[in-house]
Amino acid sequence: LRRGTAAPDLAGRRVVVSAGGTREAIDPVRFLGNHSSGKQGYALARTAAARGADVTLVAANVSLPDPAGARVVRVGSAAELAEAMEAERRGADAVVMSAAVADFRPVRSVASKIKKSGAAPGPIELVENPDVLAGLVASRASEAPGQTIVGFAAETDDVVANGRAKLERKGCDLLVVNQVGGGRAFGTEDNQAVVLGADGSVTDIPTGPKDDLADRVWDLVVERLP
Numbered sequence: 001l002r003r004g005t006a007a008p009d010l011a012g013r014r015v016v017v018s019a020g021g022t023r024e025a026i027d028p029v030r031f032l033g034n035h036s037s038g039k040q041g042y043a044l045a046r047t048a049a050a051r052g053a054d055v056t057l058v059a060a061n062v063s064l065p066d067p068a069g070a071r072v073v074r075v076g077s078a079a080e081l082a083e084a085m086e087a088e089r090r091g092a093d094a095v096v097m098s099a100a101v102a103d104f105r106p107v108r109s110v111a112s113k114i115k116k117s118g119a120a121p122g123p124i125e126l127v128e129n130p131d132v133l134a135g136l137v138a139s140r141a142s143e144a145p146g147q148t149i150v151g152f153a154a155e156t157d158d159v160v161a162n163g164r165a166k167l168e169r170k171g172c173d174l175l176v177v178n179q180v181g182g183g184r185a186f187g188t189e190d191n192q193a194v195v196l197g198a199d200g201s202v203t204d205i206p207t208g209p210k211d212d213l214a215d216r217v218w219d220l221v222v223e224r225l226p
């Protein structure tokens, strides 16, 4: 299956992909963030568009050129990402949550820059963010019946066992599990994964370009579309 010559098996379908990493403000110039480059999510958006889908890409703090054929919605924080995903998922056939969402945010984001002069700052108190993926699953029956929902996870140790537990906890249809640690780094050009299905399926995707992994994920989504 060569890109560009692929069957347009997502023609007439609408898909929403989240990408990048959220940032949680501490003050006007500082944030809690993560190392997600957004490359895998952009590859998912690019390949879906190449297969004929109407693509919305919700991008959190990504510095990459817009993928051809996708509409890009930019967000910063987890709360903004949640709001954008809830709006964009309506009428979509599939949603893929490849963004790295901050699990916690500072309880308070102060309006003035924290200065080093004066008293030493206190600890940054954190509160848990809503789980966007679990929320999309919970509201699927009323908001988007039949929608295919895909999550991502990075795991160490027993990747399949950890992934299976996470899939069940989240309630999504597919979970794309990357093995991390052992020299694997963020921002690389290649990726590998095992994709776990709620139906018990296990699909190994060997190390290769992120566009190839994206195409394999869309193959699994296409199989599940009504």
Ligand code: CTP
Pocket: 078, 097, 098, 099, 100, 101, 102, 103, 129, 130, 131, 132, 133, 134, 150, 151, 152, 153, 154, 166
């Ligand atoms: N996710 C989300 N909202 C959050 C946290 C995670 O939508 N607040 C999504 C991610 O986009 C990803 C999936 O959930 O698709 C799994 O994220 P992960 O961080 O692996 O799972 P957590 O449930 O946060 O578990 P933990 O970080 O403790 O392993």
Ligand code: CA
Pocket: 101, 102, 103
């Ligand atoms: Ca997490």
